[in-house]
Amino acid sequence: MKILVVDDANLARAMLKKIFEENGYREVLEAGNGLEAVDLYQEHHPALVTMDITMPEMDGITAIKKIMEIDPNANIIVCSALGQKEVVMEAIQAGAKHFLVKPFEPDNVIKIIKAILS
Secondary structure (H helix, E strand, C coil): CEEEEECCCHHHHHHHHHHHHHCCCCEEEEECCHHHHHHHHHHHCCCEEEEECCCCCCCHHHHHHHHHHHCCCCCEEEEEECCCHHHHHHHHHHCCCEEEEECCCHHHHHHHHHHHHC
């Protein structure tokens, strides 16, 4: 099962990748912006995407909309800082299934992932 982690911050990607790998998810793809995310989604059709909002090249909201055009059943989870409630709501309206608040709590990440993938 492939998971795509999208964030312009290397540390955030590394943290999520480590959480996934420690919980048995071995195929973790990484993208540093929304443009890369859309390309990787189209190529690999991962089971799940974690999407940052504020990124260069293409922001997360635009990337969510483009991925939903490719696959209306895409499982996308927004990763956002607490102060961005309006943006999180916009992401959910665009097609995201859930959101994670930065900084990540590993147990919470896995709980949400399992709920969405089941």
